[in-house]
Amino acid sequence: MTKIAFIFPGQGSQSVGMGAEFVAEHQECKAYYNKADELLGYSLSKLMLEGPAEDLTLTYNAQPALLTTSAMIADKLTKAGITPDYTAGHSLGEYTALVASGVMSFEDGVQAVHSRGMFMNEAVPAGEGAMAAILGLDRDALKAVTDEVTASGEVVQLANLNCPGQIVISGTKAGVDEASVKAKEAGAKRALPLVVSGPFHSELMRPAAGKLQENLQQKAMQDAEIPVISNVTAKPVTEQTEIQQLLVEQLYSPVLWEDSVRKMIDLGVDVFIECGPGKVLSGLVKKVDRQVKTYCVYDEATFEQVIEASKEWSHEEARG
DSSP states (O other): OOOEEEEEOOTTOOOTTTTHHHHHHOHHHHHHHHHHHHHHTSOHHHHHHHOOHHHHHSHHHHHHHHHHHHHHHHHHHHHTTOOOSEEEESTTHHHHHHHHTTSSOHHHHHHHHHHHHHHHHHHSOTTSEEEEEEESOOHHHHHHHHHHHHHTTOOEEEEEEEETTEEEEEEEHHHHHHHHHHHHHTTOSEEEEOOOSSOTTSGGGHHHHHHHHHHHHTSOOOOOSSOEEOTTTSSEEOOHHHHHHHHHHHTTSOBOHHHHHHHHHHTTOOEEEEESSSSHHHHHHHHHOTTSEEEEESSHHHHHHHHHHHHHHHHHHHHO
């Protein structure tokens, strides 16, 4: 029997023109963009559709922009009869998963991630923190490197465990630079600095966590109707108080994406649908397991592909 997961991208996947086709052709899609503008008090939709890219990339714009487009696409799929058995999102994408799973309303989700972006931006002044992707070194060897650098006085830690051979580290600029050099000495193939506005998923984000906790306590959150795979634990969660606590921990904890994908596969998921701009998560899923089916939905053509493919899944179930 086909089991489906909706997966939602995080920061870095935003692009000018995101969702443009849907918004131009469907009033119910445009309503999402209009609602985001209304909630935030400025024209986020103009940034999403027209740019400039450097303003869209600012964390407090990128986060609500991605949630708006991705939640709109998930809703469109659901209304077309494709419903997930599990949801998961990469970092910021976890909030979109919570909207899709009925934990929080779209309205609360947009406001929460805009505030989250502000808190993250304030936690570490621009230029003081950094992140880098380390390719070709396993997690234990890389953790030994980051522990050694942190012990010497510069904070750096594993931030995103994305797929075999791709782990992102995060911390102070000096810490990330030093760990990048030491990782290559330990056998890493490459160390690529990431263009980000802060050291996300590191201890340096703890000042933002307290503010986020207060903010989330003001939101109306319910138990999940569809289990969400937590970034922090890589396990399904449904209970809203646990979800809220994990969202706070997520700010300074590693994103266990590879483990989350493996957990969903263990739970029987064989179709992953990435809802939102880009194809980053689909690529990571394939690096974890090439046997599962992956789809990305970001425009009319990719939406139709999934609708067409879903007919085959129901035939397979009928035959089975």
